[in-house]
Amino acid sequence: MRRLALILCLVAAPLAAQDAGDKARAAAEALEAASVLLDTADEAQDRVAALTDTVRAYEDGLTAMREGLRAATIRETELSRKLSAQEAEVARLLGALMAVGDRAAPRTLVHPGGPLDAARSGMLVAALTPGLAAQAAELRADLEEVTALRALQQNAANTLQEGLSGVQAARTALSQAIADRTDLPRRFTEDPIRTELLITSTETLQGFASGLAKITEDETGPPLPPITDRKGSLPLPVRGVVLHGAGDRDAAGVARPGVVIATRPGALVTTPSAATIRYAGPLLDYGLVVILEPQANLMFVLAGLDTVFGEAGQVLAAGAPVGLMGGPAGNNMSPSGEGAGGDRSETLYIEVREGDVPEDPLRWFTTDKG
Structure with a gap:
């Protein structure tokens, strides 16, 4: 119902308010679609894939909702400041409109200087009235837009809160589905003792990554196909913006x-x-770390997660979930930091290593989506 109220609010709003709320409308529809995905995920043949798509849909919808809410907030603030600065002018305009309004008695336009001066006064009033009417129309439009934008913000905030509840439910369901999963192929079985010895004997990420390939045994199955031809076009592992580049x-x-x-x-x-x-x-x-090997002698290091999914040796399909970032969910509520990174309070460190040599990850991943 709240999403419907948001859409109806946008439809009934003045054109400028509708422009400011276009993203909010699209976001409301995206969040509605995400909630449908969540409802049907239990019936999906691959619950993990379905719930992964659901979480991504919620994340994209919430991003769009924040952007739309922020645009509406900025526009409402601009109009409020404009109206506040015009308070004296508005008072004079209202006084003038009351003086020549429909309820004014005929004697209001009678001039004490006689018919000629009365005629001149009438001509003056006739010349001024269109300008006064135009100012009144502009003022009325601004007031209507402020009212519409405030209603939009309230409904969008409610929709945003519903979306946050939905994405949290989807994340919980995804974690459970991954825990229940038993059909993933394996290329090797980890030796926990040798892994622990490697951790305690290395002091750098480079040393650990170099030693990983040497402690696995009994690797089975053909290696994964090379992805060198996709270099520069791989999606980032997480929705976000680059905070620090390599070096x-x-x-x-x-x-x-x-x-x-x-x-x-x-x-x-x-x-x-x-x-x-x-x-x-x-x-x-580095906190919780996942190290992925998409092809021989190439490793993607993802560090700083709050929750990790999967075990060493498992083979994952493209787009499979490997973990969640941490942080309080309440940080998601503020639209004011949109675009400035103020609500992006978590950081994921990504390193790419070919053999023993680190390479700039931005040569592998696309970063056109924030």
Whole structure:
């Protein structure tokens, strides 16, 4: 009902308000579609894939809703400031309209100087009236737009809250579906003792990544097809914006060979292509880490997750979920930081390694979506 109210509010709004709310309308429809996906995910043959699509749909819908809400907020603020600055002019306009209004008595236009002066006064009033009417119409349009925008913001905020509840339910269902999954192929079985020894004996990510390939045994099945021909066109593992490029120094003054992506709390992290999980768990000072091997001698390192899915040795399809970002869900509510990264409070570190050599991840991934 709230999404319907939002759409009806947009349809009835003045044209400028409708322009400011176009994204909100599209977002309301996207969130409605996401809720339908969530309702039907239990019946899907592949629940994990269906719920992954559902979470992504919610994330895209919520992003569009924030952008639409922010546009409406900015427009409403501009109009409110304009009207506030015109208070004196508005008062004079209202006084003039009352003086020549329909309810004014005929003697109002009678001039004490006689018929000639009365005629001149009438001509003057006739010349001024269209201008006064135009100002009144402009003022009325501004007031109607402010009213429509405020109603839009209220309905959009309600829809946004519903979407946040929906995406949280979808994430919970996805986590359970992954826990119940038993049909993933494996390329090798991890030796936890050797992995733990490698963790304790290495002090750098480079050293750990280099040692991973040497501690696996009994690899089965053909290797995954190479993805070199897709270099530069792979999707980022998470919805976000680049905060630091390869080699840039962070707030602590540390320069790393990977990139830092600013994401929203709870954002879904997926594998950019079919890949084998080489490692999933805590590592050094990187927090929870997933290391993917899409082809021989190529590794994608994803660090800073709050939750990781899967186990070392499992083979994942492209777009399969590998984890979730952390952070309080309430950070998702504010539209004011949209575009400035203010609500993207989590960071995912991505590193690409070919053999023992790090490579700029932006040579592999597209970053045209924020």
